[in-house]
Amino acid sequence: xxxxxxxxxLPLHTGIVPxxxxxxxxxxxxxIVEALILQYGKKEVLxxxxxxxxxxxxxxxxxxxxxxSGITTSVMYALKRGINARAKDFGLVVCGGRGKYSRKxxxxxxxxxxxxxxxxxxxxxxxxxxxxxxxxxxxxxxQLYQHNFIVSDEGDxxxxxxxxxxxxxxxxxxxxxSENLKSFVEEPHTGITGENQKYILxxxxxxxxxxxxxxxxxxxxxxxxxxxxxxxxxxxxxxxxVIKAEKQQLELFEDTExxxxxxxxxxxxxxxxxxxxxxxxxxxxxxxxxxxxxxxGSVLATAYESxxxxxxxxxxxxxxxxxxxxxxxxxxxxxxxxxxxxxDPARFSFAHGGKDGHPFPVPLRIYDxxxxxxxxxxxxxxxxxKEKSECINRLHKTQLEIEKNCDPRxxxxxxxxxxxxxxxxxxxxxxxxxxxxx
Numbered sequence: 001x002x003x004x005x006x007x008x009x010l011p012l013h014t015g016i017v018p019x020x021x022x023x024x025x026x027x028x029x030x031x032i033v034e035a036l037i038l039q040y041g042k043k044e045v046l047x048x049x050x051x052x053x054x055x056x057x058x059x060x061x062x063x064x065x066x067x068x069s070g071i072t073t074s075v076m077y078a079l080k081r082g083i084n085a086r087a088k089d090f091g092l093v094v095c096g097g098r099g100k101y102s103r104k105x106x107x108x109x110x111x112x113x114x115x116x117x118x119x120x121x122x123x124x125x126x127x128x129x130x131x132x133x134x135x136x137x138x139x140x141x142x143q144l145y146q147h148n149f150i151v152s153d154e155g156d157x158x159x160x161x162x163x164x165x166x167x168x169x170x171x172x173x174x175x176x177x178s179e180n181l182k183s184f185v186e187e188p189h190t191g192i193t194g195e196n197q198k199y200i201l202x203x204x205x206x207x208x209x210x211x212x213x214x215x216x217x218x219x220x221x222x223x224x225x226x227x228x229x230x231x232x233x234x235x236x237x238x239x240x241x242v243i244k245a246e247k248q249q250l251e252l253f254e255d256t257e258x259x260x261x262x263x264x265x266x267x268x269x270x271x272x273x274x275x276x277x278x279x280x281x282x283x284x285x286x287x288x289x290x291x292x293x294x295x296x297g298s299v300l301a302t303a304y305e306s307x308x309x310x311x312x313x314x315x316x317x318x319x320x321x322x323x324x325x326x327x328x329x330x331x332x333x334x335x336x337x338x339x340x341x342x343x344d345p346a347r348f349s350f351a352h353g354g355k356d357g358h359p360f361p362v363p364l365r366i367y368d369x370x371x372x373x374x375x376x377x378x379x380x381x382x383x384x385x386k387e388k389s390e391c392i393n394r395l396h397k398t399q400l401e402i403e404k405n406c407d408p409r410x411x412x413x414x415x416x417x418x419x420x421x422x423x424x425x426x427x428x429x430x431x432x433x434x435x436x437x438x
Contacts, residue, residue, distance in 0.1 A: 004133075005175045006276035008052040012169040013068035017077075018431050021355050024367050025062040025074060028331075028352075030082030031374045032058070033090065035335045035389070038381060042091050043179075046158040049150060050177035053276050054334075055160065056345035061334050063352040063362045066290075066345060067280035069171035072162045073098050076148045083150075091153040096127075102147040102161075109149060116153040123151060126178075130159045134174045141165050142172040276339070286359035288412040290346040297408035299329050299350070300415065302399045315373055315391055323363070323426070325395065327351040327370045332396040350415070355431040360419040363426035 017025070036045050048054045059071030062078065080094035087093045093112045096105035106124045113120030127149045135144045142163030151157040159176035281290060303326035311325060330351035333341055346359075352370070353362040377388035402408060 005050040005177050006052040006278075007175065008056060008173040008277070009279040010069040010071070010171045010173065011067060011280065011282045012164060012166075012171050013065060013070045017064070017070070017074045017355065020364070020429065021063055021362060021431070022074070022078060024352075024364075024371065025064070025078035026082045027371050028062055028367070028374070029058070029075065029078045030086070031371065031378060032331065032334060033079065033083060033092070034086075034378055035374070037090055037092075038378065038389075039335070039393075042152050042154075043156055045092060046150060046152065046156055046177060047179065049160060050158045050175045051276055051339060051342070052173060052175050052278055053342040053345060054339070055173075055175070056278065056280070057342040057348045058334055060345050060348035060354075061330055061351045063349075063355060063367065065284070065354050065356045066286060066349040066358065067282075067284075068356075069162065069164070069173075072160065072171070072173050073146060076146070076160060079150075080148070093151055095149045095151065096147045098146040102131075102145070105147055105149050109151065112151060118151070118153070118155050123149070123155075123157065126157065127159070130176050131161065134161060134163065141168070142170075278345075280345075284356060284358055286346045286349060286354075290344065291350075291410075291412070292344045292347060293409045293412060294407060295341070295344070295403060296347050296350060296412075296415070297410040298399045298403035299326060299333075299347075300410055301402045301406075301408045302326075302329050302395060305402075306398060311391060311395070315377070315388055317369075317373060320373075323366055323422070324369045324373070327366055328373060328392055329395040329399055331370060331374060332392050333399065336393055336396045353419075353428070357430045359416060361423055361428035361430045361433070363419075363423060363428050365426045 033045055036048065048058075055075070056066075056071060059075045060066045062075065064071045064074050076094065077097065080097065083090055083092050083094050093108075095108035095112065096102045105127050109123045109127060110120040112118070113123055127147070130149075131144060131147050142165050144161055144163045146160075146162040148160045149157060150160070155178075157178045160173065161176075162171055162173045164171050303322040306325075311320060317324075330348050334348065349359055352367045353360045355362060373388075374392065377392050380387075381389040
């Protein structure tokens with residue numbers, strides 16, 4: 001049964017993703033999905049997409065602005081282009097999208113269902129219910145404008161949808177997964193990502209069961225009787241029963257408010273059944289406090305202190321440099337990491353930078369080399385030669401060993417300076433500049 005798996009609050013950004021980045025995001029995102037399918041199966045892809053922290057980390061490793069609302073639209077667009085082109089191989093299809101494309105979700109689901117022999121009416125109903133819950137049952141000030149429904153040929157699904165609060169210039173991303181949902185209207189979410197806007201009417205909260213029943217009963221009453229009672233209240237004041245009901249509702253609001261807290265990097269790994277919520281910072285630049293410096297340090301140690309030839313021979317990449325290993329190590333973590341590894345999504349922007357230049361411009365040569373090596377590893381793995389894919393997986397294992405056995409904390413400012421010094425040779429690029437100018 002489906003459930004809501006968590007949410008994410010994001011600063012609202014405008015603009016479009018340039019084609020040079022959009023195509024690379026499609027290619028790298030598709031390869032990551034393929035690697036997940038080969039190693040863990042398509043159900044795991046759906047689980048990962050329903051985790052707001054993993055999703056944010058994926059967007060960062062793909063070169064999007066590490067904290068912005070644009071990650072949702074751009075990542076889902078990239079995955080829809082890549083996954084749907086190989087739907088038969090992957091057994092996955094991405095439906096819906098932003099704006100007018102979200103309204104095409106039922107039509108796309110019916111088409112997919114007819115081709116795969118699935119219950120199309122049931123999937124369309126699920127899609128509409130999820131959208132209705134997050135737009136009506138959860139009245140948190142965000143108007144939905146994006147709805148993506150990712151479905152497998154076995155009928156499992158995940159929903160990633162986003163709402164906008166134009167006045168506050170923030171967005172909230174909601175995540176759902178078809179696993180383990182007991183009710184669409186009581187604690188259904190796997191995740192919601194967004195900024196707390198004080199009191200929230202959340203009729204999906206378990207404590208709102210009586211409220212939902214009252215609303216249902218009220219909807220069946222004669223309108224004339226309801227109007228008459230309202231007039232009595234206005235003329236005689238508020239009754240004790242109304243005051244008690246208001247207090248109960250206020251407790252519900254406050255309890256919901258407390259759930260929307262900023263994630264701490266030191267927080268222990270949460271059980272998979274608990275919603276994983278994040279609030280992304282409003283500042284554009286990546287700062288030391290946004291990153292787990294010990295984990296970043298272990299990535300750098302893996303890339304720069306390990307013997308490159310150990311990986312070079314297995315990856316069949318003569319002259320493989322530590323900078324590409326840095327990117328591949330973070331990609332390997334996105335593929336192989338456990339949920340607790342994604343508490344600091346900003347760290348994954350140290351793979352391929354960000355289109356807005358934070359933490360540094362996108363190094364095109366490194367990005368292309370990462371795509372080539374990962375793609376070649378997956379292709380050889382399909383043919384039965386798993387050495388290269390196992391080598392990429394070993395990057396993450398090596399990182400974990402370094403992190404476990406020592407404390408290689410990164411010198412944050414030194415890392416940024418190193419990147420900026422080398423960006424001209426790596427063809428660093430932002431959305432406004434063709435090449436990086438130091």
